Amino acid sequence: MMPDPQPIHILLVDDDPAENLIMRGVMKKVSSAEIHLHYCETIDDALDFIKSGKPVSMVLMDNRLQPQADFRETVPAMRQQGFIGPIGVISSSLADPYFQKFEEYGVDFRIDKAELDPTAIEFILREYVTKS
Amino acid sequence: MKATIYSPPSLHHACGSNPAVQNRPQLPFPVQMPVAYSQSHVKLAVAGYVGDGRVVATLLKNHRRYHFDSDLEKALNRVDFFRIFHTMSLRYGFDHFGILQLGNEGDACMLTNRLALHDLPSGLAEEYDKRHRFGDSVVFKSLHTSSIPSIWKADDPHLGNGSNLLDQLGFDMLMCVPVTGINGARYAVLFLGDGEDMDQQAHFALCYDAVCAFDYFYRLVLSNKAGLGLTPRETEILRWISHGKTASEIALIVSVSEHTVNSHTATILKKLDVVNRTQMVAKAIREQIIQ
Numbered sequence: 254m255m256p257d258p259q260p261i262h263i264l265l266v267d268d269d270p271a272e273n274l275i276m277r278g279v280m281k282k283v284s285s286a287e288i289h290l291h292y293c294e295t296i297d298d299a300l301d302f303i304k305s306g307k308p309v310s311m312v313l314m315d316n317r318l319q320p321q322a323d324f325r326e327t328v329p330a331m332r333q334q335g336f337i338g339p340i341g342v343i344s345s346s347l348a349d350p351y352f353q354k355f356e357e358y359g360v361d362f363r364i365d366k367a368e369l370d371p372t373a374i375e376f377i378l379r380e381y382v383t384k385s
Numbered sequence: 386m387k388a389t390i391y392s393p394p395s396l397h398h399a400c401g402s403n404p405a406v407q408n409r410p411q412l413p414f415p416v417q418m419p420v421a422y423s424q425s426h427v428k429l430a431v432a433g434y435v436g437d438g439r440v441v442a443t444l445l446k447n448h449r450r451y452h453f454d455s456d457l458e459k460a461l462n463r464v465d466f467f468r469i470f471h472t473m474s475l476r477y478g479f480d481h482f483g484i485l486q487l488g489n490e491g492d493a494c495m496l497t498n499r500l501a502l503h504d505l506p507s508g509l510a511e512e513y514d515k516r517h518r519f520g521d522s523v524v525f526k527s528l529h530t531s532s533i534p535s536i537w538k539a540d541d542p543h544l545g546n547g548s549n550l551l552d553q554l555g556f557d558m559l560m561c562v563p564v565t566g567i568n569g570a571r572y573a574v575l576f577l578g579d580g581e582d583m584d585q586q587a588h589f590a591l592c593y594d595a596v597c598a599f600d601y602f603y604r605l606v607l608s609n610k611a612g613l614g615l616t617p618r619e620t621e622i623l624r625w626i627s628h629g630k631t632a633s634e635i636a637l638i639v640s641v642s643e644h645t646v647n648s649h650t651a652t653i654l655k656k657l658d659v660v661n662r663t664q665m666v667a668k669a670i671r672e673q674i675i676q
Contacts, residue, residue, distance in 0.1 A: 285507030362464035
């Protein structure tokens with residue numbers, strides 16, 4: 254008999270708590286994995302979460318966090334904390350030219366909020382979490 | 386001094402009625418001339434590096450990409466192409482897509498091994514392979530007999546005899562768009578769903594969109610990049626590998642994810658045309674990429 258797959262811990266960092274509720278609903282519809290969604294409202298909370306040593310399989314980071322930070326500041330800060338798992342940036346617009354250089358800031362992928370459906374989550378988990 | 390380039394006789398049929406072309410002296414032997422040189426007065430698609438070191442083709446407006454232009458130009462990795470193909474399939478009333486590698490029809494083939502990118506439900510392709518032989522399906526065979534796009538329905542009478550791919554996968558309709566990479570490698574973009582049919586205009590449009598998106602996907606993700614130069618980031622990772630660092634250590638050092646390091650490592654293997662990290666470092670030293 255195959256052992257139960259390990260639960261996947263996703264850390265959502267978003268300054269809008271409503272996104273936490275929405276994302277929780279999306280994650281519930283993912284049937285192929287047991288997902289534990291953790292939520293932090295600020296980048297400082299997220300850094301503390303990483304520091305605490307709690308398991309994090311992947312981070313989904315809202316591009317813009319209050320007061321003015323975007324992924325060019327937040328993601329390197331997460332990397333400085335020693336997090337080497339995948340980080341995806343969520344943004345409703347990928348038009349800004351700096352999105353073309355996201356890898357230089359330690360980002361693995363970018364995705365629009367509207368595109369984050371259960372199929373997309375399953376694909377991302379296959380690509381970045383379960384494969385490895 | 387400007388070199389005069391003559392059109393080889395074998396190309397004259399394509400020159401139309403332009404007298405300037407017709408009056409050129411002909412060479413007594415055919416000359417294979419790179420297109421960019423033989424028609425240098427026209428800016429054609431050429432490969433070049435962009436700021437991040439990716440090799441991309443600079444396409445002209447003649448390569449009409451319509452509404453996909455912006456998305457395709459900005460696509461960087463597999464997730465971007467997942468987004469593009471996934472959105473495309475939904476827009477045309479399908480539920481899922483798959484990009485299937487063709488060729489070597491005779492090989493025992495499995496669906497999971499042939500899918501280069503897909504958004505099928507997790508485990509579906511694996512379950513299919515446990516029960517069925519993809520190589521026996523009429524759809525797979527037909528992709529090796531014609532490159533005309535095709536539409537299949539689960540109740541097609543000729544799909545019977547235990548090889549009804551649609552029935553086995555649990556969908557009502559499948560559209561196949563055969564495509565090729567710039568080096569001639571054959572693939573097919575599949576769209577699966579439960580729709581009843583699609584009209585001619587939508588069929589044409591989806592075929593065109595699939596061809597455009599696949600062209601980018603092939604050039605940026607699938608193509609064998611052997612012989613191409615390394616980007617600064619790839620050279621940096623190669624240097625750390627030569628110092629004996631593991632992927633996770635390199636990820637910490639260069640502040641990226643372990644996945645990114647592995648992805649760069651795979652690209653370096655392709656570019657240097659080597660099979661493992663040891664051969665990679667040996668070749669890199671031999672070719673003085675690193676000291």
